[in-house]
Amino acid sequence: MAALDLRRFTFKQLMEITACTRCGECITWCPTFAEKEELEAITPLRKIEALQKLIGRQYGLRARLFGAPPLDGALLSTHAEGTYDCTLCGRCGVVCPVHIDTRSLWIAMREQLVDMSLHPETMNTLRDTVSSSYNISGDDNKDRLIWSENLPTIPEGVKGKEQAEVVYFVGCVSSFYPQSYSIPQSFVEILDEAGVDFLTLGEAEQCCGFPLIIAGMGDSARELVRHNVEAVRRTGAEMLVASCPSCYHTWHSDYPRLLGEPLGFEVVHSTELLRDLIGEGRIKLGSFGRPVTYHDPCDLGRTSGIYDAPREVIRSIPGIEFIEMKDTRQYSLCCGGGGDVEMADKELSASVARRRLEQAQATSAQVILSACQQCKRTLAGAVRSAKARMRVMDLVELVARVMEKQGDQ
Amino acid sequence: MSAETIFWIVHLPLMLLFLLGMGLVFANWLQGSVGGQADASNKQKIRTLTKSVLATILSRKLLLLVKSFVVEAWFNRRLYRNDRWRWLSHFALLSGFMLLMTLSGISALSDKVLIHLFHLEHIPWIAMWANPDHPITAVLNEIGAVLMTGGLLYFLVRRYLLRVPQLRTGPLDTWMIAGLSLILLTGWITEIVRINSSYAEATAYFAFLGYPLAQLVQGLPLPWDTLFHGMYVSHGLLTSLVIVYVPFGKFMHVIAGALVTMINQMNEEAVRLGWEKGGAHGRA
Numbered sequence: 001m002a003a004l005d006l007r008r009f010t011f012k013q014l015m016e017i018t019a020c021t022r023c024g025e026c027i028t029w030c031p032t033f034a035e036k037e038e039l040e041a042i043t044p045l046r047k048i049e050a051l052q053k054l055i056g057r058q059y060g061l062r063a064r065l066f067g068a069p070p071l072d073g074a075l076l077s078t079h080a081e082g083t084y085d086c087t088l089c090g091r092c093g094v095v096c097p098v099h100i101d102t103r104s105l106w107i108a109m110r111e112q113l114v115d116m117s118l119h120p121e122t123m124n125t126l127r128d129t130v131s132s133s134y135n136i137s138g139d140d141n142k143d144r145l146i147w148s149e150n151l152p153t154i155p156e157g158v159k160g161k162e163q164a165e166v167v168y169f170v171g172c173v174s175s176f177y178p179q180s181y182s183i184p185q186s187f188v189e190i191l192d193e194a195g196v197d198f199l200t201l202g203e204a205e206q207c208c209g210f211p212l213i214i215a216g217m218g219d220s221a222r223e224l225v226r227h228n229v230e231a232v233r234r235t236g237a238e239m240l241v242a243s244c245p246s247c248y249h250t251w252h253s254d255y256p257r258l259l260g261e262p263l264g265f266e267v268v269h270s271t272e273l274l275r276d277l278i279g280e281g282r283i284k285l286g287s288f289g290r291p292v293t294y295h296d297p298c299d300l301g302r303t304s305g306i307y308d309a310p311r312e313v314i315r316s317i318p319g320i321e322f323i324e325m326k327d328t329r330q331y332s333l334c335c336g337g338g339g340d341v342e343m344a345d346k347e348l349s350a351s352v353a354r355r356r357l358e359q360a361q362a363t364s365a366q367v368i369l370s371a372c373q374q375c376k377r378t379l380a381g382a383v384r385s386a387k388a389r390m391r392v393m394d395l396v397e398l399v400a401r402v403m404e405k406q407g408d409q
Numbered sequence: 410m411s412a413e414t415i416f417w418i419v420h421l422p423l424m425l426l427f428l429l430g431m432g433l434v435f436a437n438w439l440q441g442s443v444g445g446q447a448d449a450s451n452k453q454k455i456r457t458l459t460k461s462v463l464a465t466i467l468s469r470k471l472l473l474l475v476k477s478f479v480v481e482a483w484f485n486r487r488l489y490r491n492d493r494w495r496w497l498s499h500f501a502l503l504s505g506f507m508l509l510m511t512l513s514g515i516s517a518l519s520d521k522v523l524i525h526l527f528h529l530e531h532i533p534w535i536a537m538w539a540n541p542d543h544p545i546t547a548v549l550n551e552i553g554a555v556l557m558t559g560g561l562l563y564f565l566v567r568r569y570l571l572r573v574p575q576l577r578t579g580p581l582d583t584w585m586i587a588g589l590s591l592i593l594l595t596g597w598i599t600e601i602v603r604i605n606s607s608y609a610e611a612t613a614y615f616a617f618l619g620y621p622l623a624q625l626v627q628g629l630p631l632p633w634d635t636l637f638h639g640m641y642v643s644h645g646l647l648t649s650l651v652i653v654y655v656p657f658g659k660f661m662h663v664i665a666g667a668l669v670t671m672i673n674q675m676n677e678e679a680v681r682l683g684w685e686k687g688g689a690h691g692r693a
Contacts, residue, residue, distance in 0.1 A: 006440040007447035011458065012672060014441040018434065019665035022582065024575030025491055045577060059437045061430070061657065097488040097499075098666040099481065099673040305680075 004058045004071060008111040016100045017055065020048040026092035026102070031334045032085055032341070035351035041082025044092040044102055047109065050079040080118040083109050085348060087341050088214055089334035090302040103303065110216025122343045123215045131220060134206035137176040142203045147174060147181040148188070155192035161199040166191070166273075167237040167265075168200050169228075169251065171244035172207050173373040179380065180373040186400030187243050187270055193405055194282040196273075198241075204231045208242075210250040215340050218258070225258045233264060243270040243396055245300035245372045246338075252304065269300060270396055271310040271371050278316050284404040287319040292398075293365035294322070295356065295379065296332035297372035310371050310395055317402055323363040333359060335370075337378030353382035361388060368392045412638035416645045423649045430656030434665075470675060470684070477674035482667040483507075494563070502560030508553035512538075512546070540610070541603070547615035554600070555618060558593055561586070581659040588651040588660075595647055599640040601626065606633035 006014060026044035027033060033042045040046050053075065058068045086106055093102035113119050126136065134141045147170070148158050157164060168187065174180045184200075191198045206228055209221030232240055240263075242248040252267040277283050294314060300306050307329045314322050327333045336342075336352025357379060360368045368383075368390055370376050380392040441447070443454040444461070465474060480486050483503065489496040519538040524530045530539075537543040541550065564586060567573055597619070604613045604623035614620045655661055679685040 006437075007442060009441040011438050011441040011443045011454070012669070014438040015665050016669050018438070018661050019669040021659065021662040021666060022577060022579075023495075024573075024577060025488075027575045027577075049577075055437060059433075059440070061433060064433065095487070095491055097485055097491070098662065099487070099670045101673055 003068060004054055005112065005115060006055070006059075008115065009105075009108045013101075013105050013108055014055075016098075016105060017048055017051050019098045019100060020045070020052070021098060022049060023097060025095050025097060029091045029095050029331075031089060031091065031336070031352045031355065032087060032348060034355065036085065036348055039082060039085065041078045042085045043082070044096075047079065047082055047086075047106070048100075050075055050082075051109065054079075076116070076118060079109075080113050083113060084120050084123075084339075084344050085341060086339050087298070087334045087336060087349075087352065088339035089298040091298075091331070091334065094302060094330045107214055107216060107218075110214070111218065112216070114216040119216060120344050123217065123340065126211055126215060126340070126343065127217050127220050130207050130209075130212055130224070134224070135172045135176060136207055136211055137172060139176050141206065144170070144175045144203045144205055145200065146176070147184050151185055151188075155188050157191065157196075157198040158188055158200055159202050162234075163236050164197045164199040165238055166196055166198040167232050167235055167240045168198050169208070169232075169240055169242045169244075169247055170200055170205060171242060171247040171373070173244060173377070175205075177373070177377065179377055182397050183243055183373050183376070183394045186394070186397045189400050190274070190277070190283060190396065190403060193403060194277045196277070196282075199235060199237075201228075201231050201235075206231075208247045208250045209254075210246040211340060213250065213254060214338075218254075222258060225255055229255065229259060229263060237265055239266045239268060241268050241270055241273050243371075243373070243394070245269060245297045245304060245306075246374070249299050249304045269304070269306055269309070269371070271300070271306065271313055274313045274396070274399055275309045275316075278313060278399075283399070285317050285399065286402045286404050288317050288398065288402050289319065290366040291321040291323060291364065292367040292369050293325050293360050293363045294328075294395075295325070295335060295360070295368055295370040295375055296329060297370055297375045298332070298334050298338055300371055301332055302330055310369075313395055313399065314369065317398070323365050325359045325363055327359060335375045335378045335382075337374040342378070349378065350381065350385065353378045354386065357382040357386060357388060357390075360390065366390060367398075369395050369398060371395045412642045416642050419646055420649045423646075423653045427653045427655065430653065434656045434661065465675075470679060473675040473678045474671055477671045477678065478667070481674045482670040485670075495567070498560040498563035498567075500560075501556040502564070505553045505556030505558075505560060508549065509557065512550055512553065516541075516546075542610040542612045542615065544612060544615040547613070548617065550600075551616050551618055554593070554596060557589075558597075561589055561593060565590070584654070585659045588647075588654065592644070592647050592651060595640060595644040597622070599637070599644045602631075602633055602637045602640050605631075606637040608634070608637060 009017075022045050024045055030043055033039075036042055041050070054071065057063060057072070063069070083106060088103050088106055090103040093100060096102060110119065114123070129138045130136060133139065135144075145159055148154050157168070168184075168191065170184045174184045188200075206224050208228065209218070209224040212218060212221040240251060242251060248267065248269040251263075256262055278285065292314065294310060296307060300310070314320060333356045334352055335356050336349040342349040366389070368379055370379065370392070371394060373394065376392050376394050383390050383392055439451050439454055443449065444457040446453065446457070449457070465471065485496060485499060488499060515538045519535050523535050524539055529535045537546055540546060568576055568578055568582065568586070600616065600619040601623045603609055604616065604620055605627050651660070655663070676685070
């Protein structure tokens with residue numbers, strides 16, 4: 001096996017690997033380790049420790065003086081399994097006493113493992129699918145607007161428009177997974193009612209590249225990035241709005257870095273736009289009588305820092321009873337749907353979701369709200385498996401439901 | 410040959426080894442990308458890093474850096490939120506260590522430079538730092554030692570007696586704790602022996618813990634003066650050995666951890682204040 005290449009890490013990340021004190025604080029907060037305690041390699045502590053050992057053996061004083069031994073295949077294999085059984089929720093990074101940016105570190109580790117061909121085979125399938133179909137489901141990308149087909153009236157911005165102030169980036173999950181169709185359906189209804197000049201890219205929209213980036217295959221996402229940015233720039237839009245937090249974060253934080261230049265337009269999440277539209281009085285909301293709780297999506301909350309916008313939207317609904325769960329905001333428990341874990345270990349993903357559902361049930365809320373289609377899918381799956389008497393809704397769906405339409409008046 | 414001469418003859422080469430070790434650590438870090446350039450030469454990377462550091466120090470971000478050091482690296486606000494007892498012991502250990510290192514440094518500066526070279530022993534606030542029995546010096550040294558000892562005892566109890574589930578104890582941890590324990594133990598013994606020797610002044614009682622402990626064993630028929638020389642060198646060289654070990658073991662987290670905490674917290678604050686664009690936890 002070739003020597004350990006550290007170029008996938010930044011200078012700062014290699015410092016972070018040294019900085020880890022192995023205090024174990026991360027272990028008590030890791031949602032996947034809580035469900036799979038037999039696999040120590042999942043823990044943030046062991047992931048970093050494995051790399052410390054590998055680096056020490058390859059580049060430590062003994063190696064420099066007497067030559068590096070061959071790489072430890074067993075250690076690498078366990079390390080790879082642990083690294084890919086991570087939802088990238090980032091909870092460990094929030095509690096780390098030395099502020100290690102763990103999520104970025106795990107992605108760099110995955111990139112290194114991909115270079116060494118130690119990644120799960122399912123990731124190759126993912127890459128092949130996205131590269132050939134430009135989406136994660138493998139469907140014909142020309143069917144990107146299939147979710148709009150059973151809308152009673154299709155707003156003008158959904159198809160046919162070439163220029164607009166706002167581009168609504170729908171995302172692969174909402175576009176191709178029927179369980180999530182109601183999210184873009186609801187959102188375009190809201191945008192139309194609010195008089196927002198918007199459009200969707202239709203089949204010109206390609207996967208944002210997030211699943212490849214987090215799989216450690218960011219190099220394969222560059223073409224997608226270039227294509228998507230060009231597609232948006234051609235519309236003359238000043239703003240891009242995404243209802244998927246993963247798409248949002250990728251556009252907002254990864255795209256400028258991968259492109260090496262500013263995008264030239266603002267990127268917001270749907271909850272931020274909803275908050276502004278409600279605040280400006282462009283949509284009026286009716287009441288909602290069932291108690292609700294809110295699940296902070298990892299990629300919206302911890303990764304992107306957006307906690308207040310969704311809560312402001314919820315609280316602006318007249319008469320709503322809003323109960324927070326035990327772990328919220330930066331301490332929110334992951335739903336289990338992230339990090340490509342569902343592809344690598346479906347059971348683990350479901351176990352993590354079950355634990356979050358238990359927290360939701362403890363609030364006595366009847367509705368679990370979230371702002372992420374993947375969270376909605378995962379939590380809805382947990383509700384079905386547990387036969388729980390709860391409904392899972394995206395915040396956009398709730399707003400569309402209680403929104404007072406001009407035609408109703 | 411005096412005890413002090415023996416100390417310096419061994420200490421200086423050990424410090425050279427320490428610097429070599431730090432160089433090795435830095436060389437390993439330099440294998441990573443700097444400014445997005447993974448394949449740049451080491452010279453280019455160092456140049457980019459230097460520019461980045463200077464740009465930070467010579468900008469308003471310096472205030473954030475200092476704040477990050479004080480609030481997050483030293484006071485460790487995050488650890489305080491997670492676990493108060495752990496925070497207390499770590500804060501005590503770190504603060505005690507910083508206090509004792511600072512006092513050692515000031516004492517060496519006063520004694521070896523300001524007094525020995527510039528003959529400023531007549532200035533009270535210079536002379537006092539070279540006198541371990543001066544009330545202020547004695548009390549501060551004692552506070553530092555007590556803080557370190559209290560913090561370390563809690564670590565020992567938590568890791569080896571209570572065996573808290575989240576902890577994973579390995580050889581590196583044990584070596585580190587053993588090293589620290591020996592330094593503290595020899596430090597206390599050195600102080601007790603010194604107080605009982607002819608080198609202590611009448612005001613030695615300001616060492617509020619060391620002095621009563623010294624009184625307890627004062628009656629023993631021991632060659633206090635000779636013992637003091639031996640303990641002085643042993644304690645000093647043990648500290649030097651632990652310092653040499655820093656780049657090669659868990660102690661490195663003291664330097665790397667502080668740097669990482671400061672940089673990441675500073676960047677987070679800069680984004681929060683709108684001085685920079687970035688995600689809540691963006692890539693480096």
